Amino acid sequence: MHYVLRRLGFYLLAAWASLTMNFVIPRLTPGDPATAMFARFEGRLSPDALVALRAAFGFTEAPWHVQYLTYLKHLLTGDMGLSYAYYPSPVTEVIGTGLLWTVGLAGCAVVISFAVGTTLGVLAAWNRGGWLDSALAPVLAFLGAFPYFWLAMLALYLFGFGLGWFPLRHAYSHDLEPGLTLAFLADMGRHAVLPATSIVVATLGGWMLSMRNTMVAVLGTDTLRLAHAKGLPARQVMWRYAARNALLPNVTGFGMALGFVLSGSLLTEIVFSYPGTGYLLILAVRNQDYPLMQGLFLVITLAVLAANFAVDLLCLWLDPRTRAHA
Amino acid sequence: MRDAIRRLLRQRKAAVGASILLGFLVLALVGPFFVQDPTELLGQPHQPPSGAHLLGTTGQGQDVLAQTVVGARETLAIGFTVGALVTLVGALVGVTAGYLGRRVDDALTLTTNVFLVIPGLPLAIVLGAYLPSGPLRMVVVLTFAGWAWNARIFRSEALSLRGRDFVAAAVVAGESHARIITRELLPNMASLVASSFIGNTLYAVGAQVGLEFLGLGDVGAVTWGTNLYWAGNDAALLTRSWWIFVPTGLCIALVGFSLTLLSSAIDELTNPALRLPPRAPEARPAATPVHLAPEAGALLSVRELSIEFTTEGGLTRAVDQVSLDIAPGEILGLAGESGSGKSTLGSALLRLLPPAAAITQGRVFFEGVDVTALSPEALRAFRWSRVSMVFQSAMSALNPVLPLGEQFHDTLAAHDRTGSRAASYARARELLAMVGLKPELVDAWPHQLSGGMRQRVGIALALALEPRLIVMDEPTTALDVVVQKELLQRVVELKARLGFAILFITHDLPLLLALADRVGILQAGKLVEVDTAQRLRTEARHPYTRLLLSSFPHLGADDVPPPAADVLEQATATNKPGLAALPGGRR
Numbered sequence: 001m002h003y004v005l006r007r008l009g010f011y012l013l014a015a016w017a018s019l020t021m022n023f024v025i026p027r028l029t030p031g032d033p034a035t036a037m038f039a040r041f042e043g044r045l046s047p048d049a050l051v052a053l054r055a056a057f058g059f060t061e062a063p064w065h066v067q068y069l070t071y072l073k074h075l076l077t078g079d080m081g082l083s084y085a086y087y088p089s090p091v092t093e094v095i096g097t098g099l100l101w102t103v104g105l106a107g108c109a110v111v112i113s114f115a116v117g118t119t120l121g122v123l124a125a126w127n128r129g130g131w132l133d134s135a136l137a138p139v140l141a142f143l144g145a146f147p148y149f150w151l152a153m154l155a156l157y158l159f160g161f162g163l164g165w166f167p168l169r170h171a172y173s174h175d176l177e178p179g180l181t182l183a184f185l186a187d188m189g190r191h192a193v194l195p196a197t198s199i200v201v202a203t204l205g206g207w208m209l210s211m212r213n214t215m216v217a218v219l220g221t222d223t224l225r226l227a228h229a230k231g232l233p234a235r236q237v238m239w240r241y242a243a244r245n246a247l248l249p250n251v252t253g254f255g256m257a258l259g260f261v262l263s264g265s266l267l268t269e270i271v272f273s274y275p276g277t278g279y280l281l282i283l284a285v286r287n288q289d290y291p292l293m294q295g296l297f298l299v300i301t302l303a304v305l306a307a308n309f310a311v312d313l314l315c316l317w318l319d320p321r322t323r324a325h326a
Numbered sequence: 327m328r329d330a331i332r333r334l335l336r337q338r339k340a341a342v343g344a345s346i347l348l349g350f351l352v353l354a355l356v357g358p359f360f361v362q363d364p365t366e367l368l369g370q371p372h373q374p375p376s377g378a379h380l381l382g383t384t385g386q387g388q389d390v391l392a393q394t395v396v397g398a399r400e401t402l403a404i405g406f407t408v409g410a411l412v413t414l415v416g417a418l419v420g421v422t423a424g425y426l427g428r429r430v431d432d433a434l435t436l437t438t439n440v441f442l443v444i445p446g447l448p449l450a451i452v453l454g455a456y457l458p459s460g461p462l463r464m465v466v467v468l469t470f471a472g473w474a475w476n477a478r479i480f481r482s483e484a485l486s487l488r489g490r491d492f493v494a495a496a497v498v499a500g501e502s503h504a505r506i507i508t509r510e511l512l513p514n515m516a517s518l519v520a521s522s523f524i525g526n527t528l529y530a531v532g533a534q535v536g537l538e539f540l541g542l543g544d545v546g547a548v549t550w551g552t553n554l555y556w557a558g559n560d561a562a563l564l565t566r567s568w569w570i571f572v573p574t575g576l577c578i579a580l581v582g583f584s585l586t587l588l589s590s591a592i593d594e595l596t597n598p599a600l601r602l603p604p605r606a607p608e609a610r611p612a613a614t615p616v617h618l619a620p621e622a623g624a625l626l627s628v629r630e631l632s633i634e635f636t637t638e639g640g641l642t643r644a645v646d647q648v649s650l651d652i653a654p655g656e657i658l659g660l661a662g663e664s665g666s667g668k669s670t671l672g673s674a675l676l677r678l679l680p681p682a683a684a685i686t687q688g689r690v691f692f693e694g695v696d697v698t699a700l701s702p703e704a705l706r707a708f709r710w711s712r713v714s715m716v717f718q719s720a721m722s723a724l725n726p727v728l729p730l731g732e733q734f735h736d737t738l739a740a741h742d743r744t745g746s747r748a749a750s751y752a753r754a755r756e757l758l759a760m761v762g763l764k765p766e767l768v769d770a771w772p773h774q775l776s777g778g779m780r781q782r783v784g785i786a787l788a789l790a791l792e793p794r795l796i797v798m799d800e801p802t803t804a805l806d807v808v809v810q811k812e813l814l815q816r817v818v819e820l821k822a823r824l825g826f827a828i829l830f831i832t833h834d835l836p837l838l839l840a841l842a843d844r845v846g847i848l849q850a851g852k853l854v855e856v857d858t859a860q861r862l863r864t865e866a867r868h869p870y871t872r873l874l875l876s877s878f879p880h881l882g883a884d885d886v887p888p889p890a891a892d893v894l895e896q897a898t899a900t901n902k903p904g905l906a907a908l909p910g911g912r913r
Contacts, residue, residue, distance in 0.1 A: 147536060154575070220599055222717055231737075263533075281540070294452060
């Protein structure tokens with residue numbers, strides 16, 4: 001329990017740090033969002049409007065600490081300001097649906113990729129020098145060197161535009177009413193195949209390689225020697241003794257790589273105009289929609305923190321030694 | 327250092343990676359002088375590859391080849407710059423934290439961990455959105471978002487180096503922190519710096535391309551990322567113009583792949599376990615005379631057994647034509663220095679040799695059955711049920727993620743000796759009690775036990791299937807004297823009760839002379855002498871045996887074998903010459 005509380009405390013601290021960075025960055029750097037937006041209108045806005053805009057963004061003449069407290073108060077009440085690109089929708093509303101799509105797409109893809117990659121890593125290490133180890137691993141490593149979004153472009157080009165097997169954009173066909181109907185779910189699945197597959201293909205090699213390497217290390221330990229000496233069936237030695245022990249550092253690594261993988265998935269969404277947070281991010285960048293950009297940064301960060309906490313709990317369940325200190 | 331680089335290049339991975347990377351560096355440096363102006367609108371938009379434009383034209387009519395070649399320059403320049411900066415910042419933060427420790431470490435580690443869990447891309451976007459556009463912005467943003475991972479690695483390296491003797495010596499000698507860090511720590515991190523730099527460059531190229539694709543680069547510049555940004559904007563997919571985005575993507579992947587190859591080559595250089603182990607030597611059955619046969623009535627008969635290892639310098643013979651017998655219920659001791667082949671011989675009885683080793687000739691008969699000829703399935707059934715083993719490292723040999731009961735259950739179930747999990751647990755409780763542990767420990771995890779307790783669990787496990795022979799490979803070496811004595815007493819009692827034989831391997835000759843019925847002396851893989859413990863004490867024939875005996879000064883030839891009850895006490899006491907050398911030899 002102590003361990004869980006300590007981790008929770010850490011994530012709260014990390015959340016506070018990102019909130020604060022979100023506040024500090026626009027104020028430390030040259031230029032502010034209101035001035036940038038004002039410049040875009042090239043004199044079509046009156047100077048009064050600029051003051052109003054600055055106030056709307058929280059850039060008042062008040063001292064920093066007052067601005068900071070106001071900022072925190074707004075956040076606590078779920079107020080991230082109004083989106084400029086979707087004016088006058090509040091940022092929270094714009095992000096809300098986007099987050100759902102991202103969690104669904106990237107979440108599924110990452111979990112599938114980790115599960116498959118880890119299994120391949122176990123098999124590759126068990127059969128050192130076999131075809132899985134000497135042929136598939138380099139191929140996956142090569143695929144992993146492509147930017148995720150580029151693989152997405154290629155997949156879309158070949159299977160969307162070229163062969164016409166899959167829809168070209170969006171998360172579902174717009175002539176369908178969203179709901180829990182079989183037709184809608186099937187349609188959603190069809191839309192998710194290409195983006196999800198390109199994320200899986202891009203990340204598979206990484207998981208496989210890291211699991212293979214820890215597994216190789218575990219295979220050389222006395223735990224494995226004893227397991228073989230006891231005359232256990234090979235399958236049991238491989239999974240229950242070797243893989244089970246090699247999994248622990250990889251689950252920790254999974255938590256740490258989440259932010260990185262999510263970043264890649266966000267770019268994949270853009271290629272497919274998938275209506276998740278990544279697609280919103282590019283809209284925000286292109287329209288210089290600062291409130292939306294910052295809101296996205298916060299929401300994505302909080303989601304990653306939550307996922308990391310879940311991974312910590314998973315480690316706790318997997319490792320009796322961590323449990324002992326908990 | 328030069329030697330390390332030479333070894334690195336000998337590896338195929340490193341050679342391939344380095345050549346690809348070098349090729350791109352040359353392309354980035356001189357390529358732009360040989361192609362057309364990448365920004366000029368030279369032809370019709372969306373033209374497929376042709377003689378005039380080898381890779382076709384973009385959606386605005388620029389030459390794709392020119393854009394790809396020129397794009398390499400800024401992309402790689404930013405990539406390597408950020409790679410170096412991230413390594414520098416990470417190393418500074420990490421080494422400072424790891425070296426200074428305490429509060430500085432707490433503060434820096436906390437900051438590092440916070441940055442680690444904040445996703446890089448959104449952070450880079452928020453920071454990038456407020457900075458003036460240009461290559462400098464990219465460098466700042468990527469360094470800010472990416473330093474943490476490195477700091478973590480360098481910190482743990484600094485921590486482990488700080489504990490080493492040469493650093494401790496420098497601290498005691500009163501050298502300044504700066505000098506210790508630059509003279510003692512950093513030179514020892516050369517390979518880590520190299521692999522981090524490569525890893526960071528990989529990160530930098532990928533993240534840079536991603537940000538530029540989003541439009542957060544300088545969209546007027548020509549880089550691989552902006553090429554893809556324009557490909558997206560100019561509807562490369564819609565117009566089926568694959569040539570606009572494919573060449574750039576391939577270049578990015580090739581650079582990334584070459585960096586991955588290099589870093590994996592460095593990993594293998596520093597961590598030999600990742601290298602493919604050398605193939606075990608082939609058995610030479612022709613060299614084994616057909617007449618080899620087990621001794622009548624012997625439990626175990628080893629006949630002219632040779633074991634060889636494949637090493638970098640060729641084959642090494644670890645065990646050289648050894649023959650020995652063990653009678654039912656006998657304790658045979660095997661003594662020798664480290665490297666004499668005694669542990670290898672012990673493992674070979676269960677055919678538990680490391681991947682690089684193999685039995686190249688000879689036979690092992692157990693109850694008349696040739697163990698060297700068993701099929702994999704027969705071997706599996708043979709292991710543990712006929713011959714079991716106690717490792718020196720039984721403490722680390724237990725599976726850390728399974729409770730003890732499960733590890734007993736696995737063993738019993740693998741040999742069909744249990745009806746149910748509950749029956750296994752009952753048997754495990756019984757076995758734990760036999761070695762003097764509380765039966766409740768059946769639900770404990772290995773990490774909850776002391777070293778001595780784990781060693782007892784190791785013995786309980788070895789007894790689980792009631793084998794006829796137990797190989798004990800330095801089972802007490804890692805334990806303190808008191809625990810050692812208790813454990814050996816328990817073993818002798820159990821042997822008397824259950825009647826198994828023991829092959830006891832140790833470098834501790836006095837212990838063997840007290841414990842074993844017969845003792846064999848191994849020297850450089852050869853069994854130089856086997857005799858009863860009593861005769862070895864008084865009339866050892868081989869000069870090596872006499873040398874070994876004389877290295878324990880209190881074991882004179884006139885030593886009278888003590889009565890059985892005191893055997894172990896004396897044996898364990900002789901481990902500590904300081905105590906045993908006291909007048910009277912006993913406490």
